Amino acid sequence: MLDLIIIGSGPAGLSAAIYGIRANLDLLVIEKDYEGTGQVALSSKVDNYLGLPGLDGYSMGEQFRQHAVDFGVKFLEATVTSIEQDPSDKHWIVKTSDGGQQEAKAVIYAAGAVHRKLEAKGEEELSGKGVSYCATCDGAFYRGKVTAVVGGGDTALDDALYLSGLCEKVYLIHRRDGFRAAEITVNKVKAKENIELVLNAQVDEIIGDERVNSVRLKDGRTLDINGIFIATGSVPVTEVLKDTDLLNSAGYIVADETGITKAPGFFVAGDVRTKALRQVVTAVSDGANAATSAEHYITEL
Ligand SMILES: Cc1cc2nc3c(=O)[nH]c(=O)nc-3n(C[C@H](O)[C@H](O)[C@H](O)COP(=O)(O)OP(=O)(O)OC[C@H]3O[C@@H](n4cnc5c(N)ncnc54)[C@H](O)[C@@H]3O)c2cc1C
Incomplete structure (x- = not known):
């Protein structure tokens, strides 16, 4: 034994x-x-x-x-x-x-x-090349850049807040129009000038050759970004x-x-x-x- x-x-x-x-x-x-x-x-x-x-x-x-x-x-x-x-x-x-x-x-x-995957086109191929599952780990690599966070829970909103202190701009992409996160966190996010809420939206494809350069949403919109953080749990x-x-x-x-x-x-x-x-x-x-x-x-x- x-x-x-x-x-x-x-x-x-x-x-x-x-x-x-x-x-x-x-x-x-x-x-x-x-x-x-x-x-x-x-x-x-x-x-x-x-x-x-x-x-x-x-x-x-x-x-x-x-x-x-x-x-x-x-x-x-x-x-x-x-x-x-x-x-x-x-x-x-x-x-x-x-x-x-x-x-x-x-x-x-x-x-x-x-980490839960989004299962979006381009996600797998660009993982580690602009697709990240951890803002605490990789956020500092995007100082002064434009990023997106996907998700609507506490982690996603905390990630968006954390990145807003580093990045020029952060898109917060969520498939609903309400968040599951704590109200106090939601209010902090809404008060940040460099966080743009992209609601009722789902990621269709993450695009880039060597690295991520944009994300296309299912409604046809395209956002130019340098990195995307998947925070869906x-x-x-x-x-x-x-x-x-x-x-x-x-x-x-x-x-x-x-x-x-x-x-x-x-x-x-x-x-x-x-x-x-x-x-x-x-x-x-x-x-x-x-x-x-x-x-x-x-x-x-
Ligand atoms: C892409 C990515 C980037 C990251 N970047 C950073 C970073 O920059 N800084 C940082 O601090 N953290 C980072 N992390 C997080 C960090 O890697 C984890 O927090 C850490 O590895 C957790 O360690 P762990 O030992 O608890 O679990 P894990 O690393 O998940 O190890 C668990 C192990 O258990 C094994 N296992 C599972 N089930 C069984 C089973 N039934 N039988 C036998 N073996 C089993 C698995 O194969 C695995 O090897 C990153 C994570 C990812 C995915």
Whole structure:
């Protein structure tokens, strides 16, 4: 029996692995992608991680993973399909798609989240070339430029406000004429002179050769832009936990920064946890905290 199974080798899982192995825990990281390093690998440039400015996300992920490999962390490439707790001694049984089964005293779940896509023409091709899913990550690259934000919830309006402080102009494109965001945020957006509301509008195509240069709406209008931020929500990867009482209504695992969930011995780290800011730095921090919580739990046992 292992001490600890970590599910996911994104920044949260890898950070948890480094803290866990340095605490002398016998642990295994299970990751579904070949040598996967999580969402960060999709970022063309990460400029907001302390001490490593300007790295492309793929290289950053490689450095994170190499750090864990150098410290002797063991990896299993497999998709986790179920997580159960043994009713007698309460240890955890993690089953994988290859028919295998791993058992441990504790689990850290760090399977991340995925950004919801618009499914518009040009979105896929121009992703990372002007199409972004994260204003906090990429907004600073559009200083003095014209951008668009797509969405009508709190994230979209917060993104528009954030970008309005950097960009010459921000279009806020929303398919309805009312917003789901908090009224106070809506009022702040409406008061900004450089945010133009584009309501009852849907994106038909994002256009550009090397980089985004415009967006065409379904009503035929075209807006000239340098970048577009899709803020239509993110989806936590919690399918395997859907029948548990560990999730909130949006599917995120409920826990504070200790990573301690309702289930003793089951910890959470990274984007899949309930929290306000989903970034590499908070994922790494979560991993450290969850591993420390798991180590305390195992010591108590
Ligand atoms: C395009 C893009 C650009 C970004 N840019 C920045 C940036 O500039 N700065 C910044 O701070 N943040 C950025 N982010 C956000 C950042 O990448 C995430 O906040 C961070 O990666 C979250 O880490 P995580 O470990 O919680 O989850 P993830 O990175 O999502 O890792 C989860 C891992 O779990 C694995 N997994 C999922 N399900 C299973 C399963 N059933 N079995 C086994 N393995 C599983 C996945 O394959 C994945 O490798 C960006 C994100 C994207 C998509």
